Amino acid sequence: MTITHDLAVLVPELMLAVGSMAALLLGAWRGNGSTGGISIGMALLMAVAAVLVVIGPETGAFHGAFVMDGFARFADVIILMCGAFVLLMAQSFFTVEKHVRFEMPVLIALSTLGMMLMVSASNFIALYLGLELHSLALYVLAAFNRDNARSSEAGLKYFVLGALSSGLLLYGISLIYGFTGTMDFAAITGIVKASGIGVGLVFGLVFLIAGLAFKLSAVPFHMWAPDVYEGAPTPITAFIATASKVAALVTTIRAILVPFPDAMHQWQQVIIAVSVLSMALGAVAAIGQENIKRLMAYSSIGHMGYALLGLVAGTVSGVKAMLFYLAFYAVTNIGVFVCIQAMRRDGVAVEKISDLAGLARTRPRLAFAFSALMLSLAGIPPLAGIFPKIYVFLSVVQAHQYVLAAFGFIATCVGAYYYLRVAKVIYFDEPAKPFDKDAGWGMAGILTFATAFTVLFVFMPWPLINQAALAAQALFR
Numbered sequence: 001m002t003i004t005h006d007l008a009v010l011v012p013e014l015m016l017a018v019g020s021m022a023a024l025l026l027g028a029w030r031g032n033g034s035t036g037g038i039s040i041g042m043a044l045l046m047a048v049a050a051v052l053v054v055i056g057p058e059t060g061a062f063h064g065a066f067v068m069d070g071f072a073r074f075a076d077v078i079i080l081m082c083g084a085f086v087l088l089m090a091q092s093f094f095t096v097e098k099h100v101r102f103e104m105p106v107l108i109a110l111s112t113l114g115m116m117l118m119v120s121a122s123n124f125i126a127l128y129l130g131l132e133l134h135s136l137a138l139y140v141l142a143a144f145n146r147d148n149a150r151s152s153e154a155g156l157k158y159f160v161l162g163a164l165s166s167g168l169l170l171y172g173i174s175l176i177y178g179f180t181g182t183m184d185f186a187a188i189t190g191i192v193k194a195s196g197i198g199v200g201l202v203f204g205l206v207f208l209i210a211g212l213a214f215k216l217s218a219v220p221f222h223m224w225a226p227d228v229y230e231g232a233p234t235p236i237t238a239f240i241a242t243a244s245k246v247a248a249l250v251t252t253i254r255a256i257l258v259p260f261p262d263a264m265h266q267w268q269q270v271i272i273a274v275s276v277l278s279m280a281l282g283a284v285a286a287i288g289q290e291n292i293k294r295l296m297a298y299s300s301i302g303h304m305g306y307a308l309l310g311l312v313a314g315t316v317s318g319v320k321a322m323l324f325y326l327a328f329y330a331v332t333n334i335g336v337f338v339c340i341q342a343m344r345r346d347g348v349a350v351e352k353i354s355d356l357a358g359l360a361r362t363r364p365r366l367a368f369a370f371s372a373l374m375l376s377l378a379g380i381p382p383l384a385g386i387f388p389k390i391y392v393f394l395s396v397v398q399a400h401q402y403v404l405a406a407f408g409f410i411a412t413c414v415g416a417y418y419y420l421r422v423a424k425v426i427y428f429d430e431p432a433k434p435f436d437k438d439a440g441w442g443m444a445g446i447l448t449f450a451t452a453f454t455v456l457f458v459f460m461p462w463p464l465i466n467q468a469a470l471a472a473q474a475l476f477r
Helices: 003-009 011-030 032-055 070-096 103-120 124-142 149-180 185-195 199-216 225-231 234-257 261-288 292-313 316-341 364-378 386-398 402-428 441-459 462-475
Strands: 059-061 066-068
Touching: 003 011, 003 059, 011 032, 011 103, 032 070, 032 103, 066 070, 066 103, 070 103, 070 234, 070 316, 070 441, 070 462, 103 124, 103 234, 124 149, 124 234, 149 185, 149 199, 149 225, 185 261, 199 234, 199 261, 225 234, 225 292, 234 261, 234 292, 234 316, 234 462, 261 292, 261 402, 292 316, 292 386, 292 402, 316 364, 316 386, 316 441, 316 462, 364 402, 364 441, 386 402
Parallel strands: none
Antiparallel strands: 059 066
16 A cells, blocks of 8 residues: 555544644634634534545555544544534633633644544554544643643643553553564454463453543543543533543444454453443442532443443444444533533533522523433433433343343433432522523534434434444444
């Protein structure tokens, strides 16, 4: 393959990289007054990149280090959608915050670029490079409000624990390389099939899963999530909760299922433990939370546990369920964080659940959207959230993991309490002081889309389900 062919495969990524550099130069020239324009421009660039991903060729690049297949395409479109939505919802953030800098949309674009490289990686070195580009930008974004002690604390915790997880991941990769002599996923598959998996490779696989589990905020590598969710600016929290989680889970699927299909018995036990612990903590720990962003952090931990059930199955139907789950999770959480960003009184952000009291009487449309999205996350029919949970539970039942499916169902029932509690506060408590109404067109559009997706999905679920099935089949070719 020629360098021209390789670059043609990665046109969306190259376009995003060049656009980010151009935006950085423009911001340095025009100053912080250009932040809004740069943000809109980068959102449009992501939309164009998503179109190019869909119509681009399905092939490999750079000697197989990156592969563009249906699986990567599905993930790329979700990641780019999340990035564009976050940039649009940030428009309202830019108008009310005093310490806005043009670097925010540039860093979001660079982090998105890293995620796209991660999900396309078919080589551990390529995976690690993409992961570090994505992570380094996020560390800065988490601490973006430099004058805010909570934001600085969030960024520092995220950086320190992220560095630890990167070390674990790199150590696992080095062990895998040491015992196989290659970094390529396909080559590792052949070696494990021919020679089996020894103790050294098992240790490497465990360290690899530990490093990836940190990015998922899966138990026991979840400790950063509540503080980072609470301390980071709300658009950045939305970005971490959606695009970052999608990229991490898709990367986990490819990095485990492609190189190690014949070592399923070894890694399946680790994934089961991580999934069960995440579902349990997500269901219980959120009950006592009073801050809505911390509640969403524990919610995300639980949802990553549910999504990992599909990986436990290790089948096409399990991967299809995971991809379907990720699409639902991304859209719903973007909508929830738009609602959270709308929680402002006299220009000051409020984050207590009690601040939502009586919202149905002061802002009925916002109340309906917030309640519908939260109940969808709980998995209450006929809202969209019930469908992906049914699919992941069915995938583990088909894999004869009946106890695991039953545990997931029980965790769903327990976790429904804190979602229902938010709806109860919105509709039945005495009204608090009304929120400001300057939401902006970007937030209104995103919230309308997310709410319509959640409420109307029951009437047309098959297009998304079919796309998830095609993406899953592409991984197993």
